[in-house]
Amino acid sequence: NKTKEIKEELEIWKKNSPFLYDILITQKLEWPSLTVQWFPQKETNQNENNITHKLLLATHTSQQENDYLLLASVTLPIEQQELQDKNQHKNYKNLIKIDKKIMHQNESNRARIMPQNAKIIASKIINGEVHIFNIDDEGMENEIKPQKKLKGHKQEGYGLQWNSQKEGYLLSGGYDKKICIWDILNQNEKPIITFQKNKECVEDVSWQKNQTNIFGSVSDDKTIMIWDLRQQQYCQVIENGHEGEIYCIDFNSFNENLFITGSEDKNVNLWDMRNLQYKMHSFEGHSQQIVRCEWNPQQQNIFSSCSYDKKVIAWDLKRCGQEIKNEDLQDGAPELLFMHSGHTEKVSDFSWNSNEEFLIASVEENNMLQVWQMNSNIYEDNDNSCF
Secondary structure, eight states: OHHHHHHHHHHHHHHHHHHHEEEEEEEEOSSOOSOOEEEEEEEEETTTTEEEEEEEEEOOOTTSSOEEEEEEEEEEESSTHHHHSTTTSTTGGGSEEEEEEEEESSOOSOEEEOTTOTTEEEEEOTTSOEEEEETTOOSOTTTOOOSEEEOOOSSOOOEEEEOSSSTTEEEEEOTTSOEEEEETTSSOOSOSEEEOOOSSOEEEEEEOTTOSSEEEEEETTSOEEEEETTTTEEEEEETTSSSSOEEEEEEOSSOTTEEEEEETTSEEEEEETTOTTSOSEEEEOOSSOEEEEEEOSSOTTEEEEEETTSOEEEEEGGGTTOOOOGGGGGGOOTTEEEEEOOOSSOEEEEEEOSSSTTEEEEEETTSEEEEEEEOHHHHTTOOOOOO
């Protein structure tokens, strides 16, 4: 019955999708990927009238086969209306292709690109190590080895983020309740600092975007902790930041005081560093636990979240508290800008593209990769003034 329901929902979504999206590409991967991230660069090809964006993915074969990191390219026409008529776009079927595979020890829980040098990738291994790869290394797919194997965690985890200000600083949280920070520019593979204050798993970590020393962490013990490397301990703690375990955190790039957290309680909470006693707002719209949240890199008032409810939702802070007409009540809270309903299984990860406005890549447990951009009419009445 459940399968029938999912099929029916998907049929309705497919029927409506021409009106909902400017870009929508669905690609079935050979194996599911738990991780996805856009590379910062793009290539414009005027002769072919298209733009190529690059994606970082990985495989999760459940040890049935070797696992790999995957480098993929996504080719989009410069004139987007070409995509509307599928027949016009000669390579519509081949818009996404895998360019390179790098052998990986079991699945990657999360792989992230170094902001100062996009050739360097950090990947979380299921034994707790973090492996560092250079994607330019030459060799066959099974010959490229990690340049470093960072040690410090005893168990796996998902929290992983590079510092955008200090090159080589890598922050990680694990199920062993530890937070580790490495400086990959030094020769040592041990952390430069380790924190252990949580009673349960550390699920996610995030640097404050314009700072080199301050970061936040979230845990299954329902705490949100703000840390300062200079003090070598947490400086602020929010007990019971949510009603359930907390799975994700992200700081805003434009306003360093703002950050969001997502939880088992199905909500995303908005916080302000200047007053952590109270959350600023709770965003309600998901029907299951939220596993990732990320601010839009170009619009300071927009963020997205993904969930085990198979949805990715884009939210707009500026719409908080707007009046809703009765006929719009079923569409959810006014701050719910857009709900992407194209996935048929739990969404594991998603990524905002930093070059193409409102372009998102998302991956699910059922091998699907989707690249999508909501219809520009939905977000164009959004001005980007301060929140």
